[in-house]
Amino acid sequence: MANTMLLVLxxxxxxxxxxxxxxxxxxxxxxxxxxxxxxxxxxxSKARAVGVPVGYVRVGFSPDYREVAANSALxxxxxxxxxxxxxxxxxxxxxxxxPQPKDYDIxxxxxxxxxxxxxxxxxxxxxxxxxxxxxxSTTGAVLSAAKDGHDRDFDITILDDCSAAATxxxxxxxxxxxxxxxxxxxxxxxxxx
Numbered sequence: 001m002a003n004t005m006l007l008v009l010x011x012x013x014x015x016x017x018x019x020x021x022x023x024x025x026x027x028x029x030x031x032x033x034x035x036x037x038x039x040x041x042x043x044x045s046k047a048r049a050v051g052v053p054v055g056y057v058r059v060g061f062s063p064d065y066r067e068v069a070a071n072s073a074l075x076x077x078x079x080x081x082x083x084x085x086x087x088x089x090x091x092x093x094x095x096x097x098x099p100q101p102k103d104y105d106i107x108x109x110x111x112x113x114x115x116x117x118x119x120x121x122x123x124x125x126x127x128x129x130x131x132x133x134x135x136x137s138t139t140g141a142v143l144s145a146a147k148d149g150h151d152r153d154f155d156i157t158i159l160d161d162c163s164a165a166a167t168x169x170x171x172x173x174x175x176x177x178x179x180x181x182x183x184x185x186x187x188x189x190x191x192x193x
Contacts, residue, residue, distance in 0.1 A: 004193055005128045006047040006054045009113060009135025009145055011040060011097050014083045014090035016136055021083065021090075027136055030164045030171075040134060040162040041096055043187040048100070052192045053126060055104040056093055057113040057141070060086035067109040074111070112144040114152070123154075130155040132190060134162035138171045146178045156182035159190060 013020045015027060016037065022028055031037060047054055061067050061075070061084050068075040078084045084091055086107065093099055108117050123131075131154045135141050142163050149156050158178065165171035175184050 003127045004047075004052050004130040004132060005123065005126065006043065006052055006192075007113065007131055007133040007135075007145060008040070008044065008054060008056045008093070008097060009133060009141040010057065010059050010137070011037075011094050011135055012058050012060075012084075012091050013094060016094050021081065027164055027166070030166075030168065031136075034161065034164060036136075036162055036164050037094060037096055039159070039187040043132075043134065043159055043162050043190060044097060046187070046190060047132070047192050050192045052132075053102075053104065053128075054099070055106055055119070055122065056099050057106045057108055057117075057119070057135070057145075058091055058093065059109070059111075059141070060084050060091040060107050061109060062086060075109075111140050112148050113141065114145070114148040120152070128154070130157065132157045132159065132192070134159035136164050138163045138165040138174045143174050143178060146182045150181045157190070158182050158184050159187055160184050161186045161188075 015022050016031055017023055063085050065079045068079050104122055106117050106119050113119050131149050133145050146156050146158060160175055
């Protein structure tokens with residue numbers, strides 16, 4: 001059976017914590033209604049129970065945002081709002097999904113978890129051929145990871161109920177699009193080797 005890694009994408013306090021900037025608005029209501037954090041905790045516990053490695057991918061920048069390109073509308077918006085500063089509570093993983101010592105921490109400065117990160121080295125070292133992934137947002141990190149992973153010849157599985165976009169319509173449309181090259185399932189139904 002394929003060597004698998006579970007990738008947890010951008011499940012950080014700035015994006016998903018109840019007390020964070022998106023907690024009462026933004027992703028907060030969708031995450032709560034869809035029980036995304038509960039489902040994500042289930043998926044992580046299932047992976048750990050059978051020894052599947054877990055990688056946490058976190059978007060983050062230096063306090064002066066030196067990694068943000070001048071023409072990046074997305075990340076200049078985050079800079080203006082003071083989001084995604086490494087070393088702060090905002091870029092820590094939500095406490096209910098907290099990493100453990102053997103987990104992998106991958107910092108990214110762009111949407112894709114593959115771009116200019118150590119992810120590929122980790123995957124190669126572990127002989128990973130299958131990526132099971134989820135996160136926020138479906139239209140950003142999840143889509144990018146699925147496409148970039150597929151193009152690097154990984155077998156891709158996305159956990160629908162552990163991911164969210166700004167709207168249910170965007171989430172559904174993105175998963176429909178990626179279903180051409182990724183398996184879509186749920187935390188309850190995922191089978192890890």
